[in-house]
Amino acid sequence: DVKVTQSSRYLVKRTGEKVFLECVQDMDHENMFWYRQDPGLGLRLIYFSYDVKMKEKGDIPEGYSVSREKKERFSLILESASTNQTSMYLCASRPPGLEHTIYFGEGSWLTVV
């Protein structure tokens, strides 16, 4: 089974802190994604990566950056956390090909106080 592991399930951080959310997948997928999920807004794509060191902005990249130094690992970085970044963050991976499904991690609940 494909496994996407998000290192932190629950985090509480202070405004202005730098926050790292780590994600690892074990199936050698080229594509990895970070989504944010908020009530009533569904899933919104923050950033994605289609190869090592390659990244593309999604719909809401402001306030975030990403890093993909190794194929299996995709990190989301909040340079200076703000309270409006309190949310559920979902990492996902997907092999190439439009008929493939996307595999999600269990999510990271981030609270910024």
Added chain:
Amino acid sequence: SQQGEEDPQALSIQEGENATMNCSYKTSINNLQWYRQNSGRGLVHLILIRSNEREKHSGRLRVTLDTSKKSSSLLITASRAADTASYFCATDDNTGFQKLVFGTGTRLLVSP
């Protein structure tokens, strides 16, 4: 945003009843997928329907697709309390990248 929409936003039914959720999307598609999310967890893939298919079944799930109306529906028959979850449709965004655009989801509550 190319985000699709599901309706209803929330649905409450009794065990044994059928649940129907609808999804509308905005662009032409190669396929459409449905996902399920248990409360506070990640999403799990349920079913994929290709653009040249009109209907697809998987166990108690039935998905229809109408590309002329840019809409899809997910029917869960003989629902169970364990079906309580949020359900999302997703489509590729036609940019050539492998990213999926998700709808806003339908929250289904199945009461015993």
